[in-house]
Amino acid sequence: MLKVAVVTDGPYGDRAYETIKMVFDTEYIELEKPTDMFMDELEVPEDLLKKIKESNILITYTQHPDVTLDLVDMVNKDVDYTIVAAWTGEGFKNQLERYENVTCPYIMCELEENGNPTFDEFASKIGKPKIELLLDGNKLKEVVVLRSSPCGSTAFVADYIGEKYHGKTLDSEELPVESGLKLQHYPCRAAKMRLFSDEECKKEMASGHHRDAFEEAVQFSNRRLENRELKV
Template structure:
């Protein structure tokens, strides 16, 4: 079974851990945020480091850039794929993605298959929202979440729409309301990086959910 490790040095990552562990064998590793800004003074405890090395998929929510880079440098040869959820600046992103098995998404709910068997196994269930809608006599009967955003917002939106539109033939407004309802979910992606446009990220997440419901209805 796919082994996922979520690592953090601060307030982010726990919600993703709670959602991802429903699909995969997942561990949550908390590291102390380094006080120093110099990499040679950063020390990762051996126990935590060995646990991280056992991951097939590693997701880092570490905010200290040198700690993030240190983790990637130390474990990239051991894990199949690393997803860096918290990063700042295109230069740092390019530096991280110089490792072939590292991905730095703009937002976590845009993750899709990339041809790597292990990564695709993960993103078949976690990443860019994907839902399936069953109609009976032209009315909504069931909404299933096929692929959830890591934070759980897809289930949040799906549960709301399942209750509101059960037995309804008002299909036209479902995708629009999916995007609007996403705005009510406390998305924290923008807060993980400096100099980012939080509204832009929320609009992007809303659009991804709107498109997911529209695609499901078109099927």
């Protein structure tokens, strides 16, 4: 089974750990956050460093840039792929992504397969939301999460939609919009990980990804239903 290490030096990463551990063998590793703005050298306890190096996927939620950069430099040759979840500034992003096996996503719920076998195995289950709608005749029976956002918001939205629309025919416009709106009620932390950004609100982007996922699921279910009726 794929091994994942979620590393943090602050308040972020716990939700990702709770979500990812349901799919992959996952370790949650807390490092001490430096008190100074600049740090001489990162020191990681040997037992924790061993766990990180033994992982296939490293996900960093470390907020101190020196911790993030030093950690990536330290273990880059040992882990298959590193996902930097918390970063600030395009220059820092470019510095990290000089390694071919490091990515700094704008938000974690935009992750999709990129051709790397290890990363693709991870991103097939965790990343950009992907939903399947199971029908009983032409009525909704169950919402299945095929790929979840790391924070767990996909399950939150899926449970709501599954309960509200259970036993109802699919509305190709209402259901996707409702799913996007429901995401707004989830306490998303994405915006707090990227400081001083004037770009599109991360929460709005996450809402859009969930709306799109349900829209695609509705379209797929309707096509499948039409094909079934044609065969009959």
